[in-house]
Amino acid sequence: MEIYSIRPILAILVSAIAAALILFTNKHKNLRESWTLIAATLKFLIVLSLFPLVTEGKVVVFKFFELLPGVTCSLRVDALGLYFALVSSGLWIVTSIFSIGYMRGLQEHEQTRYFASFALSLSATIGIAFAGDLLTMFAFYELLTIATYPLVAHKETQEAIVAGRKYLVYCLGAASVFLFCIAWTYSQTGTLTFQPGGFLENAADPKTLGLLFILFIYGAGVKSALFPVHAWLPTAMVAPTPVSALLHAVAVVKAGVFGILRIVGFVFGPDLIRDIGMGNVLAFLAGFTILFASMMALAQDNLKRRLAYSTISQLAYIVLGSALLTPSGYVGSMLHLSNHAMMKITLFFCAGVIYVKTHKENISEMRGIGYKLPWTMIAFTVGAIGLSGFPAFSGFISKWYLCKGAIEAKLWGALAIYLGGALLNAAYLVPVVVTAFSRNGQNFKPDESSWTLTKPPVITAILTILFGLIPLLIGWQLELANMAARGIFGG
């Protein structure tokens, strides 16, 4: 059932308006930052207010305009979209607090531009989550690229500028392919609106559809840093750490993964993908990405780069889950989308705290740092163990479903990768913890002043544990994920 409401567009606009206000109040620091916090809270509340409606099985709709006969650009909030919106808007609150601590701690330049771009990126992310058709989603993809570009190039060093260029080339190139696919889809089917289970059946012969699928995956896959189009993500780590945290662990890359989930579930549909034999292609690509990125992560000494490769590999977990084409796999993908977000943001926050407090970026220099920053490194440990899929952490639950999906699909290779990947995860994250808590002869005094900086990682670490232990919270997650999967797979 559809109900018409302006709440979806409000959720998008609230941070766009905040961006404008931030630009106009650049002289008054505290006022400027308060816009971010107000917008973040409001946005989360608006998104949250849609939760009861969606769990009742309703779809909340807001229409923009009819673009072509049969194509109405609209926002449609369904279970999948709401899920992603909750994750990104919820984590934005924490990140906003962290941003303030980080930017002030480092006395960064151009803070106004930074906070405005940040707010705008969140508008784009929620827009992607709520987009009801391919073209609306494309529009917000483009907006996200444009809004995050200033964040990537923020440092304005030659390195940052080059990273920004690389980011633009990758993202705009993919967007062009995406746009081409959309126009092609329209000319074949006359519609672009997402439908659970897909709308492309009988639209063309299997070979053409296969090509279209690959192009679509390329279009969305660049943002999700799937091999072989992942290279922009490690380069983009030159951005300030809160940016890496939210955008390169949550908003941008998750928007890419979300796009793939949409395309698999709502454009092509699992049956069609199985028929044209593309499920295995995607699964192979994702599986390879997991192994490759994990190996690369092992080789990095720069903490943020290691986390970046870890992100690439974890994102591929999600893509692989959707490529399994089974309900459990899809549920697992959705759960991992949020759980990975919580854990990875914790890890990035910690990297940020370390950088502000000690100006260290390389793991080899972090000996004994756990005694200087005890809470931070405990949070890091929680994130690291959770990411490896240890029970009682949220990472375990999503990996459980992913493995179940692999068994249902009888793809033993995928199962092996999931299990082996967990080991690799531990192999590249646990050494960081060990190094941090090794004595190096110096006596560190704990120094965790500035709560805006040091509390957020602790909060997200607690969330990681809560979402792994509290049945009520897990139940909410599962309810939405199951709803989405039911819509796609039927039954």
Added chain:
Amino acid sequence: MNPNMIPALIFLCPFMTALMVPFFHTKRSVSQILTLAALAGSFFFSLKGLSITGNGSVIHHYMGNWTPPYGIEWRLDTLSAFMSLLVSALAFIVIFATGVTVEKECTNAKIPYYTIVLLHVASLLGIILTHDLFNLFVFLEVASLTAYALVASGNDTRGNVASFRYLLIGTAGASFYLLGVGYLYAATGTLNMTDMALRLQELGISRTVFLGVTLILIGLAIKMGLFPFHGWLPDAYTHASDSASALIAPLMTKVMIYSFIRIVLWVIGRNTLTTLGIGPILTVFGTLAIVAGSIMAFMQRRFKRLLAYSSISHIGLIMLAFGLGNKTALIGAFLHILNHACMKAALFLVAATAYHRHGIDDIFDFSKLRGKMPYTMAAFCVAALSMVGIPPLAGFFGKWYILVGSLQAGKPIFAVLVVLSSLLTALYFFKVIEQTFFHRQKENVTVQEGPLALVISTGSLAIGLLILGYFAPAIFHWGFNLLVPAGVF
């Protein structure tokens, strides 16, 4: 008021005022206000014309009440109302904006700048309104002559050379056109467009007609700066005074594209797109223009030159869309004419502000502008992103419909090209954006915005692009059967 007078009034407002302005040429502010009033008049009558023709009806105006095919017919249909609205509105905004820069730039030139401007705009409106091929030539010549004068109006002596070059090439174009009209007249014995269309249907395409059509289209292609006939354009846009290039760049080429489409569809018939191979040829030229224009734009250092080459590339895109012979693409092309004119006007106004206020026209000096003109540069970003085709800005929608049109026409290769043109546009605009915002210039920046009129105009064009983006689909649906009636296409 008799609606039949509207076409004449649209033209007469600027034309008659042009004759009055010289009396005030010592007082530029008065001339400017008169000019603005005249353009507002044109705008008002265009709007009125659009409200009448908005349901598909056509207003005929017979000069001196001589009925066609003997007399000269002027005709206001939805398309010409749409175009005259665009021309008068943009001319108004540009003239409003550039009052101060004209003051500064045209000191040497002892010409009453505004008279020339008014004659230029009047003749552009004449080109849009006339339904007579020879009358079109007359206005084409007046528009060109005034454009040469405008190009040479600045203090920069290179403008004179550019103007002379423009004159040589432009005259060649006009001669081609006139020769072509001569052939067609010899074959059909008429100059009225509708009449000629009827007779051409009876006659078929004889060798004389073929030659005539070819010459006319080549002439117009030269005038619009379609690659490879674009030689005059970069210099003319670059070395003209900033005020003049902001006026000429968005309008002149667009009106030429309009008359090209008008003649192909209304006179020689849409079938010739395929039978004479006009469509495929246009797609080839369009492709070359997109690629070459973008690459050349990327290589430029001077901002205005970059914009000029960008124009060449986008003219190519519009002609490519027309050449596809698909209605969605065609309406997309008209939408892009509208959007591109607004974007280019905004960008040239930004160039004018940057040069006028800070003496900067080199892209690599744009980093010095950082923080100095926040509003102007914000407007620049909007216009540039719109050029790239970032939704929901207006520039996206023209490209989107052209893209869908080329797929509907069964030519996916051109769909790829349309997408590629966006990427290439991104290449050279992000180069400027990067220079402006991400190259460190650490000094104490004080805000020195441009003159108020410039900022207001640039800003309103930028906001206009947002609004236009929201209404673009509505304009598309509205225009689908009105801009080009079903009988024509």
